[in-house]
Amino acid sequence: MIAYFFQLIGQFVQDMRRQKLRTFFTVFGITWGTVAVILLLGFGQGLEKEVMKGMRGMGSNIVIFGGRRTTKAFRGLGKGRWIGLREDDANLLRERIPYMDFISPENNRQVHLTRGRNKRMVNVAGIYPGYGPVRNLWPAAGGRFLNEPDSKMKRRVVFIGDELRDQLFGEGSDAVGKIILMNSIPFKVVGVMIEKTQNSAYMGRDRGSAFIPFSTYSEIFSGRIYVNRFICRAKRAVDTPRMRKEIYSVLGRKYKFDPTDEQALWMWDTTEGQQFFFYFFLGFQIFMGIGGLLTLLVGGIGVANIMYVVVRERRKEIGIKTALGATPNTILLQFMTETFFIVAIGAVSGFAISYGVVSIVQSPLFENIHEYVGKPEINPLVASCALITLGLVGFAAGWAPARRAASTDPVQALEF
Secondary structure (H helix, E strand, O other): OHHHHHHHHHHHHHHHHHOHHHHHHHHHHHHHHHHHHHHHHHHHHHHHHHHHHHHHOOOOOEEEEEEOEOOOOEOOEOOOOEOOOOOHHHHHHHHHOOOEEEEEEEEEEEEEEEEOOEEEEEEEEEEOOOHHHHOOOOEOOOOOOOOHHHHHOOOOEEEEOHHHHHHHHOOOOOOOOOEEEEOOEEEEEEEEEOOOOOOOOOOOOHHHOEEEEHHHHHHHOOOOOOOOEEEEEEOOHHHHHHHHHHHHHHHHHHHOOOOOOHHHEEEEEHHHHHHHHHHHHHHHHHHHHHHHHHHHHHHHHHHHHHHHHHHHHOHHHHHHHHHOOOOHHHHHHHHHHHHHHHHHHHHHHHHHHHHHHHHHHHOHHHHHHHHHHOOOOOOHHHHHHHHHHHHHHHHHHHHHHHHHHHOOOHHHHHHO
């Protein structure tokens, strides 16, 4: 059996030497198709993960809304009325919408932050304690986020972004427990945000912002009774559309505007953006996958052409083997094996090139571009599908020539 296997390899090498140029382009087609399938989908998946990670950096499945002007008349009241939301609307909505997991008012303004000689104009937001986990504002080791006692006692404490920490205290410095001046008012730093990826925002990146209790914000920056915006989240993502309708309904009854007047409130549902990008990348990867598969099919046509030529050139050999007792299945197996040799060479080359490219791009050498294109990765599912496809291409490309060889009449073959 081993001797027969080496004989097949020797015959395969001999046949390929006769068809050097044709073999080269065929193997190249299989290799390029394999690389196209794996790398295109690998880079696509890496980019998708980076984009989705950046979107979740602002928070997962959150809804942000605020007051605006009505565009519909309602119960004798004209349109164009301004809807000014207040802090107590948070409790009202929480009571009326049981599947609402969290809601917090949010006011913000630009203030001067000072630490020694370092001064910065920074966005400062007043929020509720539960805001941190909802917005993925996780504290670094040794610190914490704002808590309920901070809010109830109107403490002058602040949670800052990692970039702001570097600007005020120096890169990587320990800022927890230290004092900074906010418009000349001392605040104690209780936590620093760990570094995170964030590609969407509505009041600047969190890394350069500061957060204080809403009660403290209201006391220091008095004179504003309205809330800039609210941020909320449903207990389950599937309840988000229903929650949005209930917000319009509840606030419509309180402020007397038509619940169907979507312009009365501005609203940003981040789940819609996440769904859009999910389906966008799904379509993108399907498109790239189809392109790679078509390349493999073209390579398969090249394999079939080579095998047809090989069968024609070896008709006498086939006739002699058949006359000496070789069965059709033996002839079929021989030519199918040679077909899979060609496909295997292209597949191994393609996988090797793909692995090398992915390893290089994943290395620290290209760390600066990871933020923009993500880290490509070889998905086991994609690799498995590529292998199955290559197997099918090899089978389809070799079956017809091999069947033709197996069904050759020995008398006609010897006369040829």
